[in-house]
Amino acid sequence: MNRVNRRTALGIGTAATAGVVLGTATPAMAAPSSGRGLETPSRARADEVAAIYQREKTKAGGNWYAYLSVANGTNPAPLPAVREHPDTVVEAYSVNKIAVATAVLDKVDRGLLSLDQRVEVTEGIVVPGGDGIFSLDGAYPSLVTLGHVLAALLTVSDDTAVRLCGLVCPAAELNQILVGKGFPKTQVEPVANPNRFYLGTSTARETHDLLQALVRGTLLSTGSTSFLLNQLRAPIAFTDGIRRTMSSAERARIATKAGWFADARHEAGLIFDPAGRPVLTYVLFADGQAGSDNFGSTHPAVQARAAMGPAFLEAVDGLTSLGVPARRPKMYQPSNGG
Secondary structure, three states: OHHHHHHHHHHHOOOOHHHHOOOOOOOOOOOHHHOOOOOOOHHHHHHHHHHHHHHHHHHHOOOEEEEEEEEEEEEEEEEEEEEOOOOOOOEHHHHHHHHHHHHHHHHHHHHOOOOOEEEEEEEHOOOOOOOOHHHHHHOOEEEEEHHHHHHHHHHOOOOHHHHHHHHHHHHHHHHHHHHHHHOOOOOOEEOOOOEEEEEEEEEEEHHHHHHHHHHOOOOOOHHHHHHHHHHHOOOOOOOOOOOOOHHHHHHOEEEEEEEEOOOOOEEEEEEEOOOEEEEEEEEEEOOOOOOOOOOOOOOOOHHHHHHHHHHHHOOOOOOOOOOOOOOOOOOOOOOOOO
């Protein structure tokens, strides 16, 4: 199917789609027909992304707080595609594990921590029955490296890893680091124990901008940037949402982090072109859908994101972001032991 026909089938250019793109609460005016032929490739792809988002989130229902943008050629600033309630402060849940890792890696960059230093896993610090691997081995106390902690935090979304990060980066310091980097609404929630916290809040815009700063190399050092992106692009990183129906090669082009609790089902990340340059940044915070006790792949919001993923990949095919460094992923290499 050629691009014009596909865009027509998706309903590009309707007033409803334009309203989502602009993030307005009132019906938006459709673009003048005389300007449609003058669209840039990035604008056309942004419209296509907006139509895909609108279609799938409408099927899922509930509340959505979203910010999506596409690469804009030689312009280093991405082109917004969807801005729906982008500045509403929401509980980010495990999506904020990216922010937690950012603060820890900032301390690594400043020489205050190192990835090979050990932290102690005690029985009292393990979160029983939650997500991750630390609660499964039953062998405490044990010592693991900070690098292992961050890998577990970002790939299998380990809950105990959050507490282990708190041992080396207390809540108050973590929040201060994020404020200093320009993210005052992306904050963890302190508790009585200064080394523990709830994962806290963010907005779709701030999470989007944090991801953009990451791939531009302005958030962390080159080494820490590669480390963080390698975790989010790993084959064992979240596969139920955006990446569910993709091939292994396609999954390697996705850096993603999901978060779920109560009735919320969130996901945020980046889609890269084959050369390793980011071409789509997505933040999809969703709550209020049916099935709050369903944390599997059949939840409506998770199904919506699974449908969005391949369609987003097709929509941005051919786009590139020449002003952003290329970072090729580590390709999946299966092993049979030995």
